[in-house]
Amino acid sequence: MTGHMTGQRDAPARYDIAVIGAGSAGLTVAAAGAAFGHNVVLVERGAMGGDCLNSGCVPSKALIAAAREAYTGAALPFGITARTEVDFAAVHAHVHDVIAGIAPHDSVERFEGLGVTVLKGEAHFTGPDSLAVTTATGTRTLRARRYVVATGSRPIVPPIDGLADCAPLTNETLFDLTRRPERLAIIGGGPIGCEMAQAMARLGASVTVIEGAAILPREDPEAAAVVRAAMQRDGVRLLEGRTVTRCTRESTQKTLHLSDGSSVDADAILVAVGRRPTTDLGLAEAGVAMDGPAIRVDRSLRTTNRRIYAIGDVTGGLQFTHVAGHQASLAVRAIVFRLPVSYDPAVMPRATYTSPEVAQVGATEAEAKAADPKATAWTAPLEGNDRARAERETEGFVKLVLSGKGKLLGATIVAPHAGDLIATYQLAMAAKVKPSALASFTPAYPTYAEAGKRAATLYFGAKLARPWVRRILTLLKRL
Template sequence: MTRLTPDICVIGAGSGGLSVAAAAAAFGVPVVLVERGRMGGDCLNYGCVPSKALIAAAKQAHLMSNGAGFGIAPAEAEVNFRQVMKHVAATIAAIAPNDSVERFTALGVQVIQEEARFTNRRTVIAGDYEIRARRFVVATGSSPLVPPIPGLEDVSYLTNETIFAQTRKPAHLIVVGGGPIGMELAQAHRRLGSAVTVVEALTALGKDDPELTAFALRNIRAEGVDVLEHTKVAGVEKRGRTGVRVHIEDESGARSIDGSHLLIATGRIPNIAALGLDRAGIKHDRRGIKVSDKLRTSNRRVYAIGDVTGGLQFTHVAGYHAGLVIRALLFRLSARENRNIIPWATYTDPEIAHVGLSEEEARKSHRKINILRWPYSENDRAQAERRTEGLIKLVTDRKGRILGASIAGANAGEMINFWALALSRKLSVRDVAGYVAPYPTMTEIGKRAAITYFTETTRRPLVRAVVRILRRFG
């Protein structure tokens, strides 16, 4: 067995792990990167990249059949599902070199393609290598959670790790789980010509503000996706040679749904089972590795970042964590996680995006808040593009400091960037009201919402009296 003594050992070559390894190598720090699966992790191979490529193809098909409002005759899209999936694969292939073994080796990272496990508090075994590093960073991500549904072990089912390998269009896709992954894939497959049913035990897109999710759910249902909320999956069984029958229960009783394919999209679980965390003295539970706000584990030599920590499970969070850990590892700088500045987006159509406190959270933590809204329908660019469904919702404290922002509508995922910056810099609505937005753009929607903060001021008798007095001076 070969012993390695790098300064840093990174376990997991997803977004967070790659960022740590690349940054360390850039400063000339000896670093070993261990990955048991595919370089790039879930985001590149099974998550963000393929799903957005599929959504883009579905959007193209949808636009072709919805041009009547612009005076353009609708054209029925002829979907070649195999070619759609080739587009998905080509998108992954175009990005993959950035995350490849070859690139990271060229950067100076020693890449070991084996499974890693701790044998004690300061040693990791990976294949024929024994690694004793000054510091370890665990960035092993998460995997699809497969719930204990009766009969599931006897049927073929898909997860986000297998659905993008399909080359035949599902005739009827049944999606168990109405979270972001489930709803994004449900709408995309419907637009590509599949019948789609979503079964959700609670409320679809339930982690976002219901005032905003209503826009997305209304549109998704209008496009033909059958969204069943507050519905339990009682069991599944085979139907014919390749189909599936899903038994459900809701307030009206028990019934069954027949489909051609079954997608399980009921959440994620951390990839910790094979790591030997107990031998390393690293505390963990079913949600993941327990870390401090500095992302340090109970073993002072070990940090953990990204999905494996059980917090917000987004690629950009892993990248954010990587930056904090690099500051601590290389420069001994104190860097604490601040979840209030983390945005997220759901790429349904319309999109939903959020950063900071929700209205409900703000009411619990602040004595007085202001809720500022502005609809897409009052925006000139949205009217020109016939994308008038949606609104922006700002939450401020009594002094006008921005506490949170939520957007439902076209380009919400792009527009939330501005508000993420505003929160990170602790800006107020006065700051937003003072900047100039190009016309016509949808970003004006946010500025108009911010300006409504001053509406009450215009009605105050004292302010009006001052204006009257000043007018007399010419």
């Protein structure tokens, strides 16, 4: 956040709502609170828009889009053989142009125009009902009827011997590169690691991913296997089941020494092993309890101090922008309208934007069967989908997971636009839609959405194959 901040000298000491953090969650609360007549102060020590706009979702998806356009391997089956040249400086400019296009929506000027007092500075609780904010002009104490902590998270840099001397990149610095590293080593095979590995490989880098377990460890293993094969086809070298024990550097070359005795040479290292909630706010002085590194909240998103809510990454759990936005809307309902709210992480979707994408809502097949031995999974492979065949994107599937009583417990999708397709099943779970409705709805033809309908009809097809059902159908045929 840069520039002159109005309202810092003459801001009132008391507010209806004090929001700490100007990422997607904090901005949602601040805008809604002000729109409904509340006196709102918003405190941010970094850039408006938070991680998502500046170093997370927006730049990563812009980079992935550029990588998709640069990728020519998939064009060969269509008879297209044109060669693509990558101007990485222009790719960098594209990424930052996308950020710049969105930034005004999250700017200080816009929020001050909405009636929010915006303070650039460090926030620190000095008691259960007092917040000290240190700005360029000094420190002041604020009080509010309700506080909302939305300070997000930071990338974890593991304590690997010599890693600091190798100047590792994180998502906060990766998008500043104006030159493509010819050899990129990525520590961590989770969503960020896999997304950036595939994108950078498609942009011409030689990429190696080192993952201590298997890539995408939270996902359905069958889904992860499809992504694994796609990444390897794109030239990504995957070293799974290995860890980095130390890092050495000689001039510009960096060497990662692995647990199996092998080593990987690289020009740049990206660390993508997870994120830690940002909680350096004097929470103990405010009487706010922690769950490990995260703030403890109940289902209404209240902390152990009833005046203070916490939303987004700072609460741990699902660290996604859409989850933070949903929690923000719940906090607004609770604070502004005094309505009871209940956050349910079980119906929150997640997506990894590799190619193909992988998306999940609810339980995976393994999770469901561990809780309910009678649970079943019904899979429609994309090779039976006409749209997938037309686009030569047949390596994927839609899998629906049902309880023994036929309740939808989860959905797994590996396909182009899986992050969009999963919305149908998130809505179905949230609204408690029956599988019969999923089997009877009519998607447009030809679309990938037909695969989900096919998975639901497989479930009912199996029920129709039961002997007693067959006997009834035989009797009906005679009428």
